[in-house]
Amino acid sequence: MVPQLATKYVFTITARVGAVTSAGETGHGVRRIIPILGGEVTGAITGKVLPFGADFQIVRPDELIDLEAKYAFETDDGAVVYVENRGIRFGPAELLEKLKRGEAVDPKLIYFRTVPKFETGQERYRWLMQRIFVASAARHPDRVVVDVHEVL
Template sequence: MSPQIETKYVFTITARIAEVTTAGDIGHGVRRIIPIIGGEVRGEKVNGKVLPFGADFQIIRPNELIDLEAKYAFETDDGAIVYVENKGIRFGPVDLLQRLRRGEPVDPKLIYFRTVPKFETGAEKYRWLMEYIFVASAARHADRVVIDVHQVL
């Protein structure tokens, strides 16, 4: 019998986003770039602010399956810089995904939005962020993305 995989909630990243830029249909989907303009990180061991640069680079496949890859950074309250590379997928009923794309509210429970964030930092206190795998459940809102990060134990 294989060992059980357990996770533990560690923090929430709220990334504020700007208007979408699209490069159009690139042959296997529509390329979109969504700037990250700030936000916050809140948790028991990690708190800080999302820095106002970076973006989420998406491809919306013809079946509305969305591949996401966000690259940005946050600064902890005690001054450490943490680089984030967060890859994942968002999928759900086509009509709901189209509503989200138009900036209309959709119940996050109706959309499958999961990611695998990877962190990099030279700060000793936060080195543990590079020593574990993390998974996240996310929700897209009109002006922000809320990402609940869980550590895989």
């Protein structure tokens, strides 16, 4: 018998983000780069998002956004964890336009899901590399909030 899938909430990453830089239409869509300025980690792991890294996005013609964020956080006990988070964001065109202008949008109206992967050399957090995680996220004008869930 195959085990049933379920998820369990583990922690939240709140990443403060900077202004969007656009490389323009690349043939795959519009390439956007959003710097990660810092933030916090709360829940089963606590710490701070380090002030470097970025979210590298492709905005397709239908406004579906492919996301690939690369950054790191440091736990309160000094471990550094590298994060590579891929996913998609999609919703009604008028709401996505509001997000692009930096306006607030109810996160429940936007589909924003990711698959974060973690790397660390700290033994006490190696379990992050031995599990699969999925996340539900929300984009706010100045930050992205990512609720990370372990797939059981």
